[in-house]
Amino acid sequence: xxxxxxxxxxxxxxxxxTHASDACGCDMTFGLFLPEEAEDGPVPLLWYxxxxxxxxxxxxxxxxxxxWCAEHGIAIVFPDxxxxxxxxxxxxxxxxxxxAGFYVNAxxxxxxxxxxMWDYITDELPRVLGDTFAVDMGRQSITGHxxxxxxxLTIAMHHPDRFRSVSAFAPIANPTESDWGKKQFKAYLGxxxxxxWKAHDSALLMAExxxxxxxxxxxxxxxxxxxxxxxxxxxxxxxxxxQDGIFRMQKGYDHSYFFISTFMxxxxxxxxxxxxx
Amino acid sequence: xxxxxxxxxxxxxxxxxTHASDACGCDMTFGLFLPEEAEDGPVPLLWYxxxxxxxxxxxxxxxxxxxWCAEHGIAIVFPDxxxxxxxxxxxxxxxxxxxAGFYVNAxxxxxxxxxxMWDYITDELPRVLGDTFAVDMGRQSITGHxxxxxxxLTIAMHHPDRFRSVSAFAPIANPTESDWGKKQFKAYLGxxxxxxWKAHDSALLMAExxxxxxxxxxxxxxxxxxxxxxxxxxxxxxxxxxQDGIFRMQKGYDHSYFFISTFMxxxxxxxxxxxxx
Numbered sequence: 001x002x003x004x005x006x007x008x009x010x011x012x013x014x015x016x017x018t019h020a021s022d023a024c025g026c027d028m029t030f031g032l033f034l035p036e037e038a039e040d041g042p043v044p045l046l047w048y049x050x051x052x053x054x055x056x057x058x059x060x061x062x063x064x065x066x067x068w069c070a071e072h073g074i075a076i077v078f079p080d081x082x083x084x085x086x087x088x089x090x091x092x093x094x095x096x097x098x099x100a101g102f103y104v105n106a107x108x109x110x111x112x113x114x115x116x117m118w119d120y121i122t123d124e125l126p127r128v129l130g131d132t133f134a135v136d137m138g139r140q141s142i143t144g145h146x147x148x149x150x151x152x153l154t155i156a157m158h159h160p161d162r163f164r165s166v167s168a169f170a171p172i173a174n175p176t177e178s179d180w181g182k183k184q185f186k187a188y189l190g191x192x193x194x195x196x197w198k199a200h201d202s203a204l205l206m207a208e209x210x211x212x213x214x215x216x217x218x219x220x221x222x223x224x225x226x227x228x229x230x231x232x233x234x235x236x237x238x239x240x241x242x243q244d245g246i247f248r249m250q251k252g253y254d255h256s257y258f259f260i261s262t263f264m265x266x267x268x269x270x271x272x273x274x275x276x277x
Numbered sequence: 278x279x280x281x282x283x284x285x286x287x288x289x290x291x292x293x294x295t296h297a298s299d300a301c302g303c304d305m306t307f308g309l310f311l312p313e314e315a316e317d318g319p320v321p322l323l324w325y326x327x328x329x330x331x332x333x334x335x336x337x338x339x340x341x342x343x344x345w346c347a348e349h350g351i352a353i354v355f356p357d358x359x360x361x362x363x364x365x366x367x368x369x370x371x372x373x374x375x376x377a378g379f380y381v382n383a384x385x386x387x388x389x390x391x392x393x394m395w396d397y398i399t400d401e402l403p404r405v406l407g408d409t410f411a412v413d414m415g416r417q418s419i420t421g422h423x424x425x426x427x428x429x430l431t432i433a434m435h436h437p438d439r440f441r442s443v444s445a446f447a448p449i450a451n452p453t454e455s456d457w458g459k460k461q462f463k464a465y466l467g468x469x470x471x472x473x474w475k476a477h478d479s480a481l482l483m484a485e486x487x488x489x490x491x492x493x494x495x496x497x498x499x500x501x502x503x504x505x506x507x508x509x510x511x512x513x514x515x516x517x518x519x520q521d522g523i524f525r526m527q528k529g530y531d532h533s534y535f536f537i538s539t540f541m542x543x544x545x546x547x548x549x550x551x552x553x554x
Contacts, residue, residue, distance in 0.1 A: 231516045232513050235512040235516035236510075236516070237509075239496070239508045239511070239513070239524065242503065243498075244498060245526050246524070246526070247516065247523070247525075248523045249515065249519060249520055251521035
């Protein structure tokens with residue numbers, strides 16, 4: 001584990017760390033904010049999964065999460081969105097390959113060798129964090145934006161005993177029916193494995209199993225990508241499943257970090273309520 | 278206009294009044310809470326439409342709305358849910374006839390003579406209130422419960438210039454597909470007039486036109502009537518329409534006034550924000 005940087009932030013520490021990832025077969029970098037309370041012992045952990053094209057850095061610098069996490073004494077981790085490095089496969093498109101891991105384990109060439117973001121986020125990185133930092137792995141919640149909202153929701157619904165709450169900003173909600181999903185699932189998972197596709201679709205998972213804790217979804221009505229995100233599929237599934245949750249359509253907001261940062265206080269407060277109950 | 282009672286309440290006055298209704302062809306009774314501010318001039322008006330079996334009295338005594346309306350300086354009116362009197366048609370069932378006007382204008386016998394609740398709520402009672410009390414008809418919002426949630430949503434979407442915001446507690450959201458709706462629309466509107474049915478279905482109206490202001494929906498996940506209410510149809514339509522709005526599934530809450538009173542503060546605050554903006 002290499003410390004790239006550590007900065008004082010809201011009484012705590014914003015760190016950036018690099019480690020050799022077995023899951024991804026490359027070095028991986030993440031950001032971790034630890035509030036002041038972590039000096040006295042393990043604190044609850046909130047995961048923030050980022051969207052297409054992002055690294056660990058975008059949300060860390062633009063989402064405005066640290067102030068609210070500091071207020072509630074919560075750590076927040078910002079993982080990268082794909083494997084990195086010169087020998088890692090890539091594509092010219094912004095929405096495939098590097099920066100576009102989609103939080104799945106690729107089974108198809110040329111992606112299968114490194115693109116194991118599901119294992120990285122659900123297995124390897126949690127162990128690294130729990131072994132290295134003052135975070136309480138018994139109190140975790142998860143959120144994310146766009147592709148990361150998809151990741152947060154699918155990971156939470158597959159790990160109901162691990163996460164106390166899940167939220168998402170403008171998630172890719174129904175990827176099996178969207179060009180943000182079909183293209184990537186075909187490339188990473190193969191056209192034939194429709195069961196694997198379904199296992200990574202929030203609207204389908206919500207309809208099938210729901211989530212064990214509370215759910216908060218924010219979606220801007222001026223989001224340029226509404227036709228790709230398909231929020232209506234998730235909203236219907238939540239209501240049909242009687243999911244403990246809130247779905248908010250936010251007038252005038254788009255897909256940017258200006259949207260995310262506006263509602264970050266609500267999301268951190270929402271998770272804090274679950275983490276401290 | 279006859280004053281049935283007036284009681285001091287939260288610094289204002291909770292009144293009950295009876296008047297001869299032209300629309301319904303009978304005497305109609307309503308409750309009206311005026312906050313203290315109404316002594317100095319017209320105040321904004323919130324409508325609360327009640328559900329099956331209710332009179333003007335249920336919400337007035339059990340919903341706990343007056344304290345929050347007083348806090349925001351808002352009047353709230355509690356109309357009855359059907360025409361009343363010995364010569365008014367009725368049915369043995371609790372969900373047809375008296376106490377079950379469904380906020381439509383009946384065109385079929387024996388209902389057509391008195392059951393004109395749409396006209397009463399959208400035309401006659403507003404004129405009576407505006408002419409008689411210190412209410413500002415330029416600042417109105419509307420809410421309701423169950424059948425009254427259906428009424429609030431359908432009336433708001435047909436009067437976008439009149440209401441600044443609409444909310445509902447466990448509304449009958451898709452009556453054209455529910456036994457709370459099909460039975461009543463058949464009786465009141467006739468089996469053949471499917472256009473009239475559609476004009477009184479919140480989920481269909483939301484999909485077709487949406488609402489011009491913000492929308493707030495609360496639904497309990499332990500509501501005994503979920504299969505009749507069909508909240509998922511409304512949730513999907515709101516998201517698909519990109520409706521400025523919030524849909525909340527409230528864990529553990531049922532269909533009762535204990536549910537309504539719990540979230541009344543949120544609803545009044547929501548409307549106050551629209552009424553004073």
